[in-house]
Amino acid sequence: QSELNSFLWTIKRDPPSYFFGTIHVPYTRVWDFIPENSKKAFQQSHTVYFELDLTDPYTISALTSCQLLPRGENLQDVLPRDIYRRLKRHLEYVKIMMPSWMTPDQRGKGLYADYLFNAIAGNWERKRPVWVMLMVNSLTEVDIKSRGVPVLDLYLAQEAERLRKQTGAVERVEEQCHPLNGLNFSQV
Numbered sequence: 001q002s003e004l005n006s007f008l009w010t011i012k013r014d015p016p017s018y019f020f021g022t023i024h025v026p027y028t029r030v031w032d033f034i035p036e037n038s039k040k041a042f043q044q045s046h047t048v049y050f051e052l053d054l055t056d057p058y059t060i061s062a063l064t065s066c067q068l069l070p071r072g073e074n075l076q077d078v079l080p081r082d083i084y085r086r087l088k089r090h091l092e093y094v095k096i097m098m099p100s101w102m103t104p105d106q107r108g109k110g111l112y113a114d115y116l117f118n119a120i121a122g123n124w125e126r127k128r129p130v131w132v133m134l135m136v137n138s139l140t141e142v143d144i145k146s147r148g149v150p151v152l153d154l155y156l157a158q159e160a161e162r163l164r165k166q167t168g169a170v171e172r173v174e175e176q177c178h179p180l181n182g183l184n185f186s187q188v
Contacts, residue, residue, distance in 0.1 A: 008038040018045065026146040048160045052176065053169040055135045055157050066167040066177035068123075075125045075132060078185070087132070091121055101144040103110055120147075130180050130188045140142035 011017040018041040023030055025053050042048070053059050069078065076084050099113040106116075120139060124132055150158060 007167070010041075015176070018042075022051070022153045024097060024151050024153065026149040028149050029146070030152060031155075043160075044157065045165065047166040047168070048156070049168045049170050050153055050157055051134075051169065051171055052153075052173065053157070055153045055161060055167075056169075059173055060168070062173035063177070066173060066181065067127045069126055069128050072086055073126075075127065075129070079129060087136070090136065091124065091139075094121070095137060097108040097141075101141040103145050106145075106148055109148060116144070116147055126164065128181055130183050130187060 007023075009020045011019065020038060020041070044181055052063075062091040069075065075087075079087070095113075095117050098117050102111065102116070121135060124135065127135070157167065
């Protein structure tokens with residue numbers, strides 16, 4: 001069983017190349033379950049390419065911009081009134097609950113509930129419905145408790161930088177953003 005690893009694929013060449021399918025969850029949830037052959041392949045690699053370069057400020061800025069509605073529109077303009085009201089009430093509830101969802105460790109590191117709420121949900125009224133849906137799905141007690149821990153992709157990118165590996169990205173932000181922004185409201 002320990003030899004099975006559907007996340008790591010080897011491309012047989014000299015030197016070998018590897019293809020690793022990552023998981024967008026806090027790395028602490030999965031790190032102990034990643035087989036040693038995957039960790040060894042990462043350590044031995046000189047160059048590492050990620051889905052997106054999450055350490056690049058342009059990438060983060062472009063991801064933020066692509067989520068916004070066009071031409072100054074607001075979510076209130078595009079959502080049915082009852083859904084908009086339910087969403088607004090839910091976000092008010094989350095903001096009230098967030099301090100009780102945070103861990104003592106998070107508070108010890110100076111993470112404040114208001115700051116965290118604004119980091120996740122700030123400017124929500126300007127975002128496209130698909131991005132608001134993804135945001136709301138991450139506003140749960142379990143997800144809040146793991147905030148401050150990088151997702152596996154970002155953790156590996158930070159490790160690659162720390163180990164002075166050459167890094168790059170396979171996709172551009174537009175290649176991820178445009179298909180999601182192309183969904184119509186009923187699909188979202």
